[in-house]
Amino acid sequence: MSTAPEARTTEAAGSVAAAVSVRDVDHVYGRGTSAVRALGPLSLDVPAGEFLVLVGPSGCGKTTLLRLIAGFETPTSGTVTVRGETPRPGRQSGVVFQQPRLFPWRTVGDNIGLALRYAGVPRAERPSRVARLLDRVGLTGTADRRVWEISGGQQQRVAIARALAGDRELLLLDEPFAALDALTRERLQEDLRRMGHETGSTSVFVTHSVDEAVFLATRVVVLSRRPGVITLDLPVDLPRTGLDPDELRGLPEYAALRAETGAAVRAAA
Numbered sequence: 507m508s509t510a511p512e513a514r515t516t517e518a519a520g521s522v523a524a525a526v527s528v529r530d531v532d533h534v535y536g537r538g539t540s541a542v543r544a545l546g547p548l549s550l551d552v553p554a555g556e557f558l559v560l561v562g563p564s565g566c567g568k569t570t571l572l573r574l575i576a577g578f579e580t581p582t583s584g585t586v587t588v589r590g591e592t593p594r595p596g597r598q599s600g601v602v603f604q605q606p607r608l609f610p611w612r613t614v615g616d617n618i619g620l621a622l623r624y625a626g627v628p629r630a631e632r633p634s635r636v637a638r639l640l641d642r643v644g645l646t647g648t649a650d651r652r653v654w655e656i657s658g659g660q661q662q663r664v665a666i667a668r669a670l671a672g673d674r675e676l677l678l679l680d681e682p683f684a685a686l687d688a689l690t691r692e693r694l695q696e697d698l699r700r701m702g703h704e705t706g707s708t709s710v711f712v713t714h715s716v717d718e719a720v721f722l723a724t725r726v727v728v729l730s731r732r733p734g735v736i737t738l739d740l741p742v743d744l745p746r747t748g749l750d751p752d753e754l755r756g757l758p759e760y761a762a763l764r765a766e767t768g769a770a771v772r773a774a775a
């Protein structure tokens with residue numbers, strides 16, 4: 507994935523302030539005897555440019571936290587802001603889910619073009635923007651392919667390009683690679699890691715995989731069992747360039763971070 511002009515715009519925009527601020531948040535689904543306390547109390551700041559990975563046992567509230575940051579949910583108490591504003595779906599962030607959720611009978615270009623249209627990008631500008639976004643996710647020249655014709659990994663790349671459309675300052679990813687085969691998953695991890703470094707964009711990524719967390723993150727946050735609270739907040743200061751993935755995974759620091767994260771996840775479960 508290469509650094510396109512679109513990426514540099516995001517980098518410039520992202521360097522201004524803390525991208526995400528979560529303050530004293532509690533989140534409860536339902537009421538009375540059927541109430542489920544999913545999250546909190548939880549406070550977290552995500553500075554611009556950070557690649558934050560959330561890990562924790564099933565049901566600990568990872569998706570809930572992502573949905574609060576996306577603006578799909580409003581916290582029961584406390585506040586969530588994205589660059590100082592209350593988040594609104596599709597406004598400040600792009601979201602990538604476990605399934606790509608594309609229109610399969612339409613072309614790759616149409617799927618991304620639709621997101622650009624919603625973002626208010628004029629029709630005449632859309633083809634060049636689509637091409638730049640496809641370059642960025644390693645799918646140069648695929649705009650005219652139908653979604654059903656391309657592989658699952660390629661579809662997930664399209665979903666990432668769509669989430670980036672409209673110069674969103676924040677990328678939210680909810681186990682985006684969980685349904686992919688191991689080799690495709692590794693390739694996408696490598697590309698996403700490189701892209702995060704090259705563009706300086708801000709991401710919050712949810713996973714169950716400790717290795718995926720340490721590989722991708724500049725910071726790992728582990729949540730406890732429900733209601734999720736932070737049990738580990740770990741900076742990941744590994745080289746972002748100059749090493750291939752095997753060399754990176756072979757570093758003693760990598761092993762130490764993996765061990766510390768794994769122990770925290772096991773303790774949380």
Ligand SMILES: Nc1ncnc2c1ncn2[C@@H]1O[C@H](COP(=O)(O)OP(=O)(O)OP(=O)(O)O)[C@@H](O)[C@H]1O
Pocket residue numbers: 535536542543544562563564565566567568569570571732
């Ligand atoms: N709409 C809802 N109504 C009621 N309870 C919900 C709702 N959404 C989630 N929950 C509950 O809130 C808790 C947290 O769910 P959430 O999906 O955020 O966890 P998670 O950590 O993402 O789980 P997983 O790793 O299994 O995807 C769970 O107990 C879940 O059953």
